[in-house]
């Protein structure tokens with residue numbers, strides 16, 4: 003976790019150095035055990051895949067899975083900090099925020115990751131036309147995400163397109179339970195002047 007002090011200046015990641023090459027960057031926020039990240043990286047060897055996860059045991063699991071895949075890196079960090087302070091501006095082709103912690107109780111909802119601030123930093127980190135792909139099993143969270151997205155000048159809600167993404171571990175779990183899955187794809191656009 004990054005400890006932020008007012009006098010501390012944090013350098014953004016040198017993504018080229020981290021991967022040993024320059025390539026379109028995809029970032030999986032809260033990547034859990036890394037299964038989705040690694041499957042996707044194998045599907046698209048020409049792109050770089052970065053996983054962000056705050057729990058060290060999950061980071062270790064994801065790193066073990068990623069060991070033999072050249073285009074995957076996993077960082078232990080907080081999602082909001084990583085998007086805001088670590089990822090370079092205009093550098094990300096696609097963010098994935100798949101089944102973020104739902105915090106269903108009303109008094110806990112302010113802990114949810116998807117906020118106006120998150121969208122502001124996401125917009126700064128995305129390339130023009132870059133995508134933010136989101137999924138949740140919580141209807142009210144998805145409605146909240148849609149409201150925030152519609153109110154944001156740098157995002158538009160778009161059709162997800164013809165992509166067959168691998169399932170994530172939590173997606174499989176929710177599907178087994180028969181839960182509905184709510185998906186949202188946002189595209190970064192220029193703010194209207």
Ligand SMILES: C[S@@+](CC[C@H](N)C(=O)[O-])C[C@H]1O[C@@H](n2cnc3c(N)ncnc32)[C@H](O)[C@@H]1O
Nearest residue numbers: 032033034055056057080081100101170171172
């Ligand atoms: C419900 S799980 C989903 C994991 C994976 N995306 C999937 O769909 O299988 C949420 C994951 O996000 C991680 N997480 C929650 N809040 C986070 C934060 N602020 N920063 C980084 N990771 C976070 C959790 O530790 C957990 O691994």
